[in-house]
Each structure stands twice: as C-alpha cells, then as structure tokens.
Amino acid sequence: MLFRTLLAAAALLAAPRLAVMPASASPSDLTIVTRDNAFLRSVQAAYVQPFTAVTGLPVQQETWEGGLDSLRTHAKAPANAWDLVLLDADELSVACGEGLLEKLDWSAIGGKDHYLPIGVSDCGVGAVIENTVLAWDKDKLPVTPTWSDFWDVAKYPGKRGLRKGVRGNLEIALMADGVAPGDVYKTLSTSDGVDRAFRKLDQLKPYIEWWSSESEAARILASGDVLMTSAPSGQIVTAAEKEHRGFGVQFANSLYEVQSWAILKGSPALRNAQQFLYFTGMPAVEVRLLKESGDSGLAKGLNDGLPPELLTTSPGNPANLGAGLRIDAGFWHDNLAKLKPRFEAWLGH
Structure with missing residues (x-):
C-alpha cells in the first residue's frame, strides 16, 4: 500500500486529464456510485483515472438519485453490483444502523486522525463538503x-x-x-x-x-x-x-453538509474499495477534486499551501467552514x- 501511494504521488504530477470512456463491467471490478453526472465526471478525472493508472484496478461508475429505499433495494439484492456509494448524513446513519454497510477498518484507509472529525463515523469516511x-x-x-x-x-x-x-x-x-x-x-x-x-x-x-x-x-x-x-x-x-x-x-x-463514502455490506471488492479510499484520502489527490469540481474533501492538510484564489473558494477552508451552518x-x-x-x-x- 505504501509503495503504491508513493507511486501515486509521482503519477499525479504527470497524469493527463483524460476523457471519460465507457467500459464493460466484470464481477471483479470496483463499482462506485455518486449522485449526478457532473460529479461523476469530476470523480473520474480527479480520482478514478489516476487510481487505475497506479494500481491497475478497474473501476466502474454509476449514479443514483439517493434515498434509503433505493439503497436498501441494492444492498439486499442477490446480484448487487454496488461497492462504494456516496451517502448523505441521514442515509449513512440509517443504513449503518440497519447493517447495510461495512464497518470501516480505519487502519486500512489511513486512520481516523487523517480526516477532519466531521468526516469520521463507524460506516463512512467524509468524501466531500457540499456548501x-x-x-x-x-x-x-x-x-x-x-x-x-x-x-x-x-x-x-x-x-x-x-x-x-x-x-x-x-x-x-x-x-x-x-x-x-x-x-x-x-x-x-x-x-x-x-x-x-x-x-x-x-x-x-x-x-x-x-x-x-x-x-x-x-x-x-x-x-x-x-x-x-x-x-x-x-x-x-x-x-x-x-x-x-x-x-x-x-x-x-x-x-453545509458532509457526504461520505460507504462500502455496502458483503462487497466482493472490499479490499479494492479500501485501497480506493486510502488513495483518494491523500490531500494531494483531494486537491485534484477541488480543482475539478470546486468541492472539498475532508483530509487534514488539504487546504495547506493552496493558492489564495483556490483557498478563498474552498468549502473546507476553516474560515469558510466556520462561517457556515451545518x-x-x-x-x-x-x-x-x-x-x-x-x-x-x-x-x-
């Protein structure tokens, strides 16, 4: 994991921004699910392409409109193809309580101290601050x-x-x-x-x-x-x-509110999902998402050293976060x- 992380840092400096290309899913692929097509494209450019380039692991992307009923249907389906899903705070709390999600092994994704406290819970790791x-x-x-x-x-x-x-x-x-x-x-x-x-x-x-x-x-x-x-x-x-x-x-x-990554219970791609979370939780990688979408991740150190024009509009900037109502x-x-x-x-x- 550490070796791949070091490779990732080098890859981020050289990786071009590629077009989103359709692909055929296989049962071993990691499937991540986000809320809309615009954010899907941002995640594709900022996270998925460099992650696949570094690890060689294929990633499929889907979108959903949110909602607990939809989440329950997918989580309980015999042929569920979702692994990593972006959830709001209510969906995360209820789904975790109902046993629909994996309890996170924080040691496998960087540790709780790596993230802002508002991004840490039993079943979710903060993915983005939406303001x-x-x-x-x-x-x-x-x-x-x-x-x-x-x-x-x-x-x-x-x-x-x-x-x-x-x-x-x-x-x-x-x-x-x-x-x-x-x-x-x-x-x-x-x-x-x-x-x-x-x-x-x-x-x-x-x-x-x-x-x-x-x-x-x-x-x-x-x-x-x-x-x-x-x-x-x-x-x-x-x-x-x-x-x-x-x-x-x-x-x-x-x-503002926090949306979190969560792993569906029984995901066959659990290990790949953990690697994805470890990779995307690095501040250098989260900066890519900020530049692509204007949305901020929750890794500590993300806002350190940002140019003033980017820091001013970063939702995770402590000054901006402190001025808002959660x-x-x-x-x-x-x-x-x-x-x-x-x-x-x-x-x-």
Whole structure:
C-alpha cells in the first residue's frame, strides 16, 4: 500500500486529464456510485483515472438519485453490483444502523486522525463538503450581499433563485429574518418557528425562480434570470472559471453538509474499495477534486499551501467552514415527512 501511494504521488504530477470512456463491467471490478453526472465526471478525472493508472484496478461508475429505499433495494439484492456509494448524513446513519454497510477498518484507509472529525463515523469516511452559498453576479451587484439583502428586492431589484424544496430554505428564511445561525434549529423545533420561516418565504415568493438541479442554479445566474441565488458553491466557482464570469460566493451563513463514502455490506471488492479510499484520502489527490469540481474533501492538510484564489473558494477552508451552518440531518430525518407536504402545498397557492 505504501509503495503504491508513493507511486501515486509521482503519477499525479504527470497524469493527463483524460476523457471519460465507457467500459464493460466484470464481477471483479470496483463499482462506485455518486449522485449526478457532473460529479461523476469530476470523480473520474480527479480520482478514478489516476487510481487505475497506479494500481491497475478497474473501476466502474454509476449514479443514483439517493434515498434509503433505493439503497436498501441494492444492498439486499442477490446480484448487487454496488461497492462504494456516496451517502448523505441521514442515509449513512440509517443504513449503518440497519447493517447495510461495512464497518470501516480505519487502519486500512489511513486512520481516523487523517480526516477532519466531521468526516469520521463507524460506516463512512467524509468524501466531500457540499456548501450551499448565496451566489451573485458581481458585474450587476458590486457589493457582497447577505441573506437579508437577498430578501430586499426594493434595494436590489431582480429575481432570486432558490432550490425547489423545503430542506435548506427554512434555514435560509430564518437567517434572513435575523435568527442567528446557532439558533436556527432551536427555532425550527417549534411550530411558531416554522410559521415564521414560511411567513418570511411569503415575502419573497413572487420573485423566486426555483431550480431543481445543481447545474440549473448556475445556469439561471449566468443567463441573468436571477440577480442572486442559493447554489452549491462548487457549481458557481467552476461555472465562473469556465465561462470567465464574475460570480461571487458568500460563505457567511451558508449551509453545509458532509457526504461520505460507504462500502455496502458483503462487497466482493472490499479490499479494492479500501485501497480506493486510502488513495483518494491523500490531500494531494483531494486537491485534484477541488480543482475539478470546486468541492472539498475532508483530509487534514488539504487546504495547506493552496493558492489564495483556490483557498478563498474552498468549502473546507476553516474560515469558510466556520462561517457556515451545518445542516442538521437529525432534524430533517424527524421532520421532513411533515414539512415537505406543507412546503408543496405552500408552493401551490
């Protein structure tokens, strides 16, 4: 393992960025499953190609839309082909408790001390920090806005973009209404707090352009359909770079969550999955993902020595991480079934 790791460091300096090529899977291949095609391509370029070049181990990639029912179906299927899956915090907690996942042998993947504490659990190792920020077009708005400004359509006329869903929007609404980030979930735990969040959303409703996919959030900002939008920071950062646009991202009072790699119980590619996790947990490798996608891994030392322009937009930068609010997966596990129908009814009126 150590020898392969040393080889990997050398390979990373010379490895070209290759195109994603389709391949036929075999039963011995390692199959990793991520959330969408854009992130799949980033993982392919940053992780899969150098890993295969160094180890010679074939890797297949698939995507899924998430959800515990889908995970249970795959985990319990006699011919399950999934080995390593990207899970959110709720999926990870429930699936681990139900015995659908392998308990990690941390000594085989670098040790717990190698990662930020928020990326360490019995069945999962932190793969990526996803940060929903306030994004805006600097050419049209030369100030750094807050969520309060986001609601101020009189001072800053124009449409606003929000994800079409209740999760995250209630938190944003409360922060726009003056609730301190540390008090958001305490406020949402009361019926008065939930009512307050919906009343705040009422104020903005006529000006909202709803987005559903991460790429759509960047698109409506780039097209000028909205002046500001909530958006995954990585999407905005990479869009600004590719399109040479002056987009800004505001990490203060952003919302972040950790997605983790987990190995499905009984995976025949367990050893290969461990090697993949060991390899991709190296800071030098995680920097590749940051450059490809704008998303940050959770290895300690990842942000050390980054150039200022990359450090400023890294979700794992301690300054950015400390300025955000971590989404409470437990709150949403307990309340999503109740709040989602209310949000959908609110949308319809």
